[in-house]
Amino acid sequence: MNKVAFVDLYQQHQAIEEELVEVFRRVLRKSSFILGPEVVGFEQEFASYVGASECIAVNNGTTALQLVLAALGIGPGDEVITVANTFIATAEAISAVGARPVFVDVDPVSYTMDPQLVEAAITRNTKAVLPVHLYGQAADVDALLEIARRHNLYLIEDACQAHGATYKGRKVGALGVAGCFSFYPGKNLGCLGEGGAVITNDPELAQRMRMLRDHGSIKKYEHSLPGYNFRLEGLQGGFLSVKLRHLDRWNARRREVAKLYQELLSETSLGLPVEMGWGEHVYHLYVIQADDREALRQALGAGGIECGLHYPVPLHLQAAYADLGYEKGRFPVSEHLSSHILSLPMHPYITDEEVKRVASVLLETLQCQSNQQTVTS
Numbered sequence: 001m002n003k004v005a006f007v008d009l010y011q012q013h014q015a016i017e018e019e020l021v022e023v024f025r026r027v028l029r030k031s032s033f034i035l036g037p038e039v040v041g042f043e044q045e046f047a048s049y050v051g052a053s054e055c056i057a058v059n060n061g062t063t064a065l066q067l068v069l070a071a072l073g074i075g076p077g078d079e080v081i082t083v084a085n086t087f088i089a090t091a092e093a094i095s096a097v098g099a100r101p102v103f104v105d106v107d108p109v110s111y112t113m114d115p116q117l118v119e120a121a122i123t124r125n126t127k128a129v130l131p132v133h134l135y136g137q138a139a140d141v142d143a144l145l146e147i148a149r150r151h152n153l154y155l156i157e158d159a160c161q162a163h164g165a166t167y168k169g170r171k172v173g174a175l176g177v178a179g180c181f182s183f184y185p186g187k188n189l190g191c192l193g194e195g196g197a198v199i200t201n202d203p204e205l206a207q208r209m210r211m212l213r214d215h216g217s218i219k220k221y222e223h224s225l226p227g228y229n230f231r232l233e234g235l236q237g238g239f240l241s242v243k244l245r246h247l248d249r250w251n252a253r254r255r256e257v258a259k260l261y262q263e264l265l266s267e268t269s270l271g272l273p274v275e276m277g278w279g280e281h282v283y284h285l286y287v288i289q290a291d292d293r294e295a296l297r298q299a300l301g302a303g304g305i306e307c308g309l310h311y312p313v314p315l316h317l318q319a320a321y322a323d324l325g326y327e328k329g330r331f332p333v334s335e336h337l338s339s340h341i342l343s344l345p346m347h348p349y350i351t352d353e354e355v356k357r358v359a360s361v362l363l364e365t366l367q368c369q370s371n372q373q374t375v376t377s
């Protein structure tokens, strides 16, 4: 029996192999290995795709977040509010500039930052609010922007899982002061290695980020301030330009796959993703909730179907953040999710047959469970 892959990068790249090899030849002949014309070209294309004026390409999504925070002057003594239910990189970027991550819980329906909890987390030291457009769906940006404006805070978007997702008709990434993307290979837009980018409409902030990205320098060996080496490779810029042209088609297929899962699983006890009325979900991940997650995970594994957990331990309970002093029970929604969620195979090249196979394993397992309950009750 063939495996059903969680993500299939091989098929995605096979379909565009010639175009990618052509990028390699071009960069090889020009020896433009770091930044250079391929990166500049991609920056222009991606800024215009998101609908913003500036894009600063960097070497991954974590450094994209760090770059924004550093360029805004956020550092030791400052606090940044983010969510407990995200990948650790969101919080690590805050730690990397010496600031303190302050967690809030997520909304149980959208799985994104609950705006109602933000105000209580604001202190004199708060500088920014950093929501995550989790699993491919926008957070409730307007509600968060309203709070941020009232308290004079920056709103920075972690859009690392949401390339092409929209909020009230606009693409995420340029809704606050800046938005950060990751091009890790498995993301909706991924390069063939590490990559990331910051999007903004603020030209001065963009200029500061361009300097900080490259050792605090615009002109070689003239350093205005101590910066970093967060540069993107030329090859990755070229690969990203090729792949960006396919992003909308890939996202449309992801939405089709989500619709099929929804149709096949809607009559079950499973909690399915809810599309909020405010925008278009791009399904970086298809995350369901189940009462007995482990039984489903085992059954899928036995059927050769790969699945994932995003995320099994919320950030406030990670050893890395033990020193922040959060206790178990503090963020009930994030904690509940961590033990009930399951990410099903989701990528643009999954076939309808594969989706049906995943659904039928889930349906059979749930049926067995309910039969057992009837017998024992």
Ligand SMILES: *Cc1c(COP(=O)(O)O)cnc(C)c1O
Binding pocket: 060, 061, 062, 063, 086, 087, 089, 090, 132, 158, 160, 161, 181, 182, 183, 184, 195, 196
């Ligand atoms: C992937 C991801 C990141 C980090 O991106 P890298 O390119 O792996 O550094 C940050 N935040 C979220 C929510 C992510 O999913």
